[in-house]
Amino acid sequence: MELLIQGIIEALRLIVTLDREVLSITLLSLKVSGLATILSVLLGMGGGTALALSDFPGKRILVSMVNTGMGLPPVVVGLFVTLCLWRSGPFGFLELLYTPWAMVIAQCIIASPIVMGITIAAIQNLPPNLRLQILALGASRLQLYLLLLREARLPLLAAIMAGFGGVISEVGAAIMVGGNIKGQTRVLTTATVMESGKGNFHIAIALGLILLLLCFGINYLLTVVQQLERPR
Amino acid sequence: MRPLATITLLLLLLIAVASPAPAAPSKIIILATTTSTQDSGLLDLLIPLFEKESGYLVKSIAVGSGQAMKLGERGEADLLLVHSPDAEKKFMAAGFGVNRRLVMHNDFIIVGPPADPARIKGAKSSSAAFKLIAATGSLFVSRGDNSGTHAKEKELWKGVGINPEGEKWYQQSGLGMGQTLGVASEKRGYTLTDRGSYLAMKKNLGLAILVEGEPLLLNVYHVIQVNPHLWPRVNGAGALAFADFLLSPKGQGLIARFGVDRYGAPLFFPDAGKKPESLGF
Numbered sequence: 001m002e003l004l005i006q007g008i009i010e011a012l013r014l015i016v017t018l019d020r021e022v023l024s025i026t027l028l029s030l031k032v033s034g035l036a037t038i039l040s041v042l043l044g045m046g047g048g049t050a051l052a053l054s055d056f057p058g059k060r061i062l063v064s065m066v067n068t069g070m071g072l073p074p075v076v077v078g079l080f081v082t083l084c085l086w087r088s089g090p091f092g093f094l095e096l097l098y099t100p101w102a103m104v105i106a107q108c109i110i111a112s113p114i115v116m117g118i119t120i121a122a123i124q125n126l127p128p129n130l131r132l133q134i135l136a137l138g139a140s141r142l143q144l145y146l147l148l149l150r151e152a153r154l155p156l157l158a159a160i161m162a163g164f165g166g167v168i169s170e171v172g173a174a175i176m177v178g179g180n181i182k183g184q185t186r187v188l189t190t191a192t193v194m195e196s197g198k199g200n201f202h203i204a205i206a207l208g209l210i211l212l213l214l215c216f217g218i219n220y221l222l223t224v225v226q227q228l229e230r231p232r
Numbered sequence: 233m234r235p236l237a238t239i240t241l242l243l244l245l246l247i248a249v250a251s252p253a254p255a256a257p258s259k260i261i262i263l264a265t266t267t268s269t270q271d272s273g274l275l276d277l278l279i280p281l282f283e284k285e286s287g288y289l290v291k292s293i294a295v296g297s298g299q300a301m302k303l304g305e306r307g308e309a310d311l312l313l314v315h316s317p318d319a320e321k322k323f324m325a326a327g328f329g330v331n332r333r334l335v336m337h338n339d340f341i342i343v344g345p346p347a348d349p350a351r352i353k354g355a356k357s358s359s360a361a362f363k364l365i366a367a368t369g370s371l372f373v374s375r376g377d378n379s380g381t382h383a384k385e386k387e388l389w390k391g392v393g394i395n396p397e398g399e400k401w402y403q404q405s406g407l408g409m410g411q412t413l414g415v416a417s418e419k420r421g422y423t424l425t426d427r428g429s430y431l432a433m434k435k436n437l438g439l440a441i442l443v444e445g446e447p448l449l450l451n452v453y454h455v456i457q458v459n460p461h462l463w464p465r466v467n468g469a470g471a472l473a474f475a476d477f478l479l480s481p482k483g484q485g486l487i488a489r490f491g492v493d494r495y496g497a498p499l500f501f502p503d504a505g506k507k508p509e510s511l512g513f
Contacts, residue, residue: 086308087465097308098262098291179293182276197410198271199433 007205014206015213026210029187032100033168036107040163043108044115045156049145051116052123053131063120069113074106078173081106085177098179103187106173111163118159122152157226161219168215188214261470263292264300264309266380267408269453272428272499274490281486282477288470294408296379304328304456307463311471312456313478315380315426317508318387320454329456335478336487336500337452337511340384342443343413343430344370344422352422353442359392361443366394369401371421375412376404384451385424391448413437426451428499431491452508453500455479479504 014022051063083089085097085105096102126148134144149156171189178185180194188211196204269275270292279290293300293309297316303309305328313335314320324332342352342361350370352361365372374396375382389396396402403421405412409429416423417437430441443449455475460468477483484502491499503511 086306087463088306088308092465095260098293179291181291181293182279184289184291194270196414197267197408198273199410199414199436201436 003201004205007202008209010202011206011209014203015210022207022210024183025186025188025191025207026214028100028185029168029189029211030214032103032174032187033107033164036104036167037111037160037164039104039108040111040115040167041160044112044117044159044163045119045149047112048116048119049123049149052120053145053148066113066120067117070117072110072113073172074110074170074174075172075176077106077109078176081109081173081177097177098181098185100178100185102177103174103185106177107167107170110170110173111167114166115159115163118155118162119152122155122159123148125155126151154226157222161222164218164222165215168218169211258467259287259289259470261288261290261311261467261474262309263290263311263313263474264303265292265294265313266297266300266315266453267294267410268315268381268426268429269313270294271408271410272432272491274428274487274500277490278478278483278486282474282483286473286477288473290474296375296377296382296408298378298380298383301328304458307458307466310458310467311474312458313453314456315451315453316383317452317454319383320456323456328459328462330459331472331475332454332456333475333479334503334506334508335453335455336484336502337450338427338500339444340381340424340449340451341427341430341441342422342424343416343437343439344442345420345438346440347420348440348442350422353440355443358388358443358446358449362388362392362394365401365422366392366396366399369399371419372396372402373412373416373419373421373423374402374404375409376406377408379409380451381409381424381426384449388424388448413439428491431495431497431499434495450511452503452511 051059051066081102082097084091085094085102086092096105130151131144131148134147139147169189171193174187175190175193178187178190180186180190188207192204192207192211195207265275275292279292282288283290293303295303297314298319300309300312300314301316301319301323304312304323312329320332323329342358344350344352350364350368352364355361355364374385405415407415409425410433412423413425413429413433414437415421417439420438422442430439455478457468457471457475458466460466460471484504487500487502488498491497
């Protein structure tokens with residue numbers, strides 16, 4: 001109990017004094033997971049919309065695969081990305097392992113199926129006649145996509161939140177492909193693991209609290225956007 | 233379209249902030265090392281100073297000594313700082329490494345609950361202590377991760393002719409030293425640890441030092457450069473530079489003073505230029 005209170009006090013101190021190391025760790029978390037989320041939104045929403053609107057043999061299998069991907073264990077993704085980025089691996093020449101970019105790649109692989117899966121469900125949940133109506137009014141394919149995405153914006157924003165929440169909080173892939181290197185690839189989750197391993201529980205609690213606050217802040221922003229214009 | 237526009241703006245903003253520039257490849261050194269050097273905080277002291285002095289960027293990956301050598305075998309690391317002498321000799325004999333040099337030492341200790349159910353405190357040797365633990369079936373928490381500490385522990389069990397694998401009182405954490413100490417403390421078990429990790433974590437542990445000060449328990453750290461002739465991508469020059477820094481008077485002085493202010497005693501003793509046989513208590 002004493003440790004918990006100590007940790008909370010330490011967290012407040014680190015936040016109030018804008019501790020430089022904690023600040024840089026927090027910013028890196030935000031950059032890596034933010035960029036990964038953006039990429040996964042592009043991939044997931046684009047792919048998800050296309051998949052939801054098309055019809056072809058094997059679509060069910062593909063959608064099932066995407067839905068399975070929503071539960072991809074981060075450590076497994078981390079392992080495969082590490083093997084691919086090894087110097088002796090197929091993409092070793094890129095020299096990306098133990099860089100923030102490697103973390104972005106791994107987190108993008110984790111978040112994309114989440115965004116895609118929710119997108120597919122959201123688009124398929126729209127009234128089927130809507131699509132015909134939009135097309136009847138002379139919309140191009142791109143305009144159709146944009147209008148449908150707009151109609152489904154509530155669940156789609158939830159998709160972004162789920163994707164971001166999935167990657168900002170994961171530690172398995174981040175520690176494997178990033179290596180938790182001080183000043184380079186140390187993010188909030190990996191730093192929390194390390195500090196608790198070192199026995200610095202008050203700092204670990206502090207980092208955990210900052211992570212929670214960060215998640216809350218981002219999700220609050222997204223929720224505000226989501227609720228701006230309630231569909232009537 | 234207002235919400236969509238707002239999101240796009242937010243996303244663009246994030247992209248603008250998110251542009252970590254990668255450094256030139258030849259300036260990067262990958263150091264595979266043990267959890268004890270990271271958990272104690274030693275590397276956090278040494279690496280920034282070396283980077284400032286040399287312009288290299290050191291990426292230290294804290295894994296067990298076993299995994300560090302596996303990375304070295306495949307050329308996935310440039311330099312190893314490890315403490316598993318027998319495995320290191322095999323690594324060198326197979327030609328995977330060059331220039332193995334003694335850096336520093338501390339010692340292993342056997343820690344356990346202060347109540348000491350197996351009565352090992354005051355045991356004449358580590359082997360006597362291990363026999364007592366096995367005979368009383370007291371919980372022993374092993375690293376179980378092929379680290380240098382795990383290798384030493386297996387060597388000690390072998391020395392007393394006991395195979396603890398599969399015994400009920402023998403549990404493997406599969407974690408780093410810091411976390412394993414935490415497990416041992418919570419479960420009131422015994423474990424083998426390097427003194428540095430123990431001192432660094434002591435304040436949060438309910439564990440006491442029960443056996444120490446035996447030549448067999450010496451914990452010796454060597455630096456090994458991964459053979460750059462085997463792997464074209466290995467940064468041989470960078471590895472040599474960091475190894476030389478560790479062994480320089482400056483690096484050795486930093487190692488000698490590390491931890492004195494915080495723990496009242498040094499965590500590591502510098503040994504540049506010495507022979508391992510000359511070390512002792």
